[in-house]
Amino acid sequence: MDLDKQNANPTILNPSDLPSRRRTSAVHRRDHGGSGLFDDLIPQYNYLNDPFEQPVSSSDSDDDAVEAIDEQEVYDLISSISDPEHPLSLGSLAVVNLPDIHIIPPASPYSSISTVLVEITPTITHCSLATVIGLGVRVRLEQALPPRFRVDVRIKKGTHSTDEAVNKQLGDKERVAAALENGTLMGVLRKMLSTCE
Template sequence: MTLGLINANPVVHAKKERVVRTEDSHTDDAVDPLEIYDFVRDIRDPEHPYSLEQLSVLSEESITVDEKLGRILITFTPTIQHCSMVTVIGLCLREKLKDHFPPHFKI
């Protein structure tokens, strides 16, 4: 029984295959949106046993990096409007990223 769930039956999408990166494909120290996506795509949704990727809360296109400003911006879309877990999802993303990327980045 799914009492208390705001979105009891979310649409679940297939996981994408991971892009295997070689040292040659990423030679500089620049932060790459694909690298960030691979790092956070498996975060689980607070209400469901699915990842943010499987629920299409997060996508590769929703991540931008501005090296000059030192900013990583992730725009995510909850599964339903007025989702009560938006803050929790944002905090999960922030906590996972803050220890992995250089301290000069604002997340």
């Protein structure tokens, strides 16, 4: 049953080494390098939540600051997809990597359409499941990104023996739609996406 796995023994990245958002933002938050251990010594709600003052909704002020969708966010959306062969995430298998995700802003000021380009790296060059993985990434992004994003999923150049053909398949809207009609395939995809946070 396990023998038919195409790559039975893949290399695994440690979760500590995967890119995460906290890495960049946490450092700047506290200029003194502390971890905020002492912040909770005096419970906050006593002072903030005095209901007799007009309710200070603390989120009001930072509501103005827009957090745009960036590469890390796209990475977070797809890195938790499971590999169809192993109970491991695409992130820890390095199938999706942060540097291979690009958000291309609208081509002209009149257009609002941005493009998300994701290049995936199969664990081995002849992996026949590359198409399924690509499809999974594509479905996930189409479900999770707002419609102003066009999704483009490709196999990274030179990482797969038939990358051209697979890319053609993934780029062809009708073939993608046809594939999604296939019950077995949808079952596999659903299982892959079930681990998404």
